[in-house]
Amino acid sequence: MGIAERKIRQKEEFRTSILEAAWLQVLNDGWQSLSIRKIADAIEYSIPVIYNHFENKEAILLEFTKEGFQKLADTLLAVKSRYSAPSEQLEAMAHAYWDFAFEHKEYYQLMFGLGIPACEMVNQIAEMKLMTSVMISTIQEAIASSNNTETNYFLKYHTYLSILHGLVSIEMIQKVGKPDPEKKMILQDAISGFIKSLVIN
Numbered sequence: 001m002g003i004a005e006r007k008i009r010q011k012e013e014f015r016t017s018i019l020e021a022a023w024l025q026v027l028n029d030g031w032q033s034l035s036i037r038k039i040a041d042a043i044e045y046s047i048p049v050i051y052n053h054f055e056n057k058e059a060i061l062l063e064f065t066k067e068g069f070q071k072l073a074d075t076l077l078a079v080k081s082r083y084s085a086p087s088e089q090l091e092a093m094a095h096a097y098w099d100f101a102f103e104h105k106e107y108y109q110l111m112f113g114l115g116i117p118a119c120e121m122v123n124q125i126a127e128m129k130l131m132t133s134v135m136i137s138t139i140q141e142a143i144a145s146s147n148n149t150e151t152n153y154f155l156k157y158h159t160y161l162s163i164l165h166g167l168v169s170i171e172m173i174q175k176v177g178k179p180d181p182e183k184k185m186i187l188q189d190a191i192s193g194f195i196k197s198l199v200i201n
Helices: 003-029 036-043 047-051 057-080 086-103 105-111 119-124 126-144 153-174 183-200
Strands: none
Touching (some): 003 057, 036 047, 057 105, 086 105, 086 126, 086 153, 086 183, 105 153, 126 183, 153 183
C-alpha cells in the first residue's frame, strides 16, 4: 500500500471512529448531549482534529440523518418486494415504517425531529429522496390500478406519510420504550381506510 492510499485509509478510519464515538454518546445521553468536545475527549484527540473531518456538529448529525433514511428506504424496498399488489405493499410498508421507528428510535428522532421534512430538504438529501420515492411510486401504482386514475398522487403521499409519522409521534411522546402491540390496531385501521379510499375512489 502506497503512502497516498495509507493516508486515505487512515482518514476514513479516523472519520469512522468519530462517528462511532458520536453514536455512543447519542445512545447513552440522547441527541441533545452530542458535542464536538465530548467526541474529542472520547477518542482522545484535540477538538481541531475533529473539525478537520467535520465542519461542525450539524455535519455529523447530517451523516446520521442520511444513514437513517437509507436504512428506512432499504427496509421499505425489502418489504415492498414481498408483495405484488400495490395495496398490499402499502399496508406492509406502513407496518415496516412503524417497526423501524421504534426499533431505531434514535435514528427516527433525528430524521423527523422537526416534523415532516420539507420538499427542499428531500431534494437535497439523496437518501431521503429514495425513501419518499419508494412511497410515491407505490401510491402511483395503486392509483393506476384504481377506478380513479386522476387522483393526485402527491396529495395521497402526504396523507400516507402524515398518518404514519403522526401515529408514531403520538406514541413516542406518550410512552418510553416499545409501544403496546395493540397500538398497531390503530395503524392498521388508519392505513386500511387510506388504501380503501385510494383504490375504490
